[in-house]
Amino acid sequence: MSSGNVTCPKCGFTFNLTYSRTFACGTCPSAALGDCGYIKCPKCQHEFPSSRGQQMQRWNSKFTKKF
Numbered sequence: 284m285s286s287g288n289v290t291c292p293k294c295g296f297t298f299n300l301t302y303s304r305t306f307a308c309g310t311c312p313s314a315a316l317g318d319c320g321y322i323k324c325p326k327c328q329h330e331f332p333s334s335r336g337q338q339m340q341r342w343n344s345k346f347t348k349k350f
Contacts, residue, residue: 291324291331298325 290297303325304314313319323330 289322291327291329293329293331294324294327296324296326 287300288297289300300322303323307323307325307328308314320333321330322333
């Protein structure tokens with residue numbers, strides 16, 4: 284995942300992804316393990332899927348439909 288700028292869909296705040304991972308995700312255990320597929324807005328704390336997270340959600344829904 285790139286470390287470019289992201290805009291929160293809830294509050295419209297534009298922020299750097301690296302900044303978000305450092306400060307907004309700092310206490311999350313998944314942050315230490317790598318990219319969890321979500322982005323958390325450092326201003327309003329809204330969590331939303333990244334493009335990779337959306338791809339994983341689609342893959343998971345396709346996979347679970349088969350079983």
